[in-house]
C-alpha cells in the first residue's frame with residue numbers, strides 16, 4: 001500500500017492573514033493539490049487563529065465533499081476547540097495534539113497513563129460520530145498499547161526528532177526508534193501516520209524504514225516547495241517520492 005499524502009495548508013492561511021484581501025486562498029490551494037492527486041487535506045485550527053480560521057474549516061469541508069476519495073484531517077487539542085470542529089463538519093479523521101494554546105508549534109505527543117482518563121471519552125465521542133481518531137505520539141514503543149487501550153484508531157508519530165537527525169550520524173538510530181514505535185503500534189492494532197518537518201529530502205529513508213506507514217501529513221516544507229514549484233508540481237513530487245519508496 002502506497003503511503004497516503006495529506007497536505008497541511010496551515011501556512012497558506014498564515015500568509016493570507018497578513019492582509020485583509022483573502023489571498024492566497026486556502027481552498028484554492030487545497031483544490032489544486034487535490035486535482036494533482038493529493039490523498040487528503042490537513043488543517044490545525046489553533047485557538048488563536050494564527051493561520052486556519054473556523055471559516056476555512058467550513059469552506060474546506062464543503063470542498064472535500066466534492067472530492068469523496070480524499071480525506072479531511074483536522075488536528076487540534078480536544079480539551080480546547082477541536083471537538084467543536086469535529087461535531088460541526090465530521091471530518092474523516094481527527095488528530096489529537098496536546099498543544100497548549102500559545103505553543104509556537106507542535107513539539108510533543110500524548111503521555112500515558114497521565115492523559116488516558118481525559119482522552120477516553122473524547123475519543124469515544126469522535127468514534128460515535130464516525131470520525132477516525134489518531135493520537136499525536138512521540139516514537140515510544142511502550143506507549144502504543146495504552147494509546148490503543150483508550151480507543152485510538154491510529155497514532156501519528158511526531159517526526160521532528162528524525163528530521164533534525166537526518167543527514168547526521170544519528171539518522172540511523174532515529175530510524176530504528178521510529179521503526180520500533182511503528183511496529184509496536186501495529187502490534188497493538190493501531191494504524192500508523194507520521195508528520196512534522198518531513199520534506200522531500202528526509203521522506204525517502206523514513207518511508208523505507210518505517211513499517212506499515214498509512215499516511216504522512218506534510219505542510220511547512222510542502223508549502224515552501226510550492227512557493228518555488230507551484231502546488232501541482234509539488235504535489236506530484238511528494239506523491240512520486242511516496243510511490244518510489246513505499
Ligand SMILES: CC(=O)[C@@H](O)[C@H](O)COP(=O)(O)O
Nearest residue numbers: 010044075097105106195196
Ligand atoms: C501536529 C503537527 O505536527 C503539525 O501539523 C502542526 O499542527 C503544525 O502546526 P503549525 O503549522 O501551527 O506549526
Ligand SMILES: NCC(=O)COP(=O)(O)O
Nearest residue numbers: 008195196197217219220
Ligand atoms: N501532522 C503534521 C502536519 O500536518 C504538518 O506538519 P509540518 O509538515 O507543517 O511540520
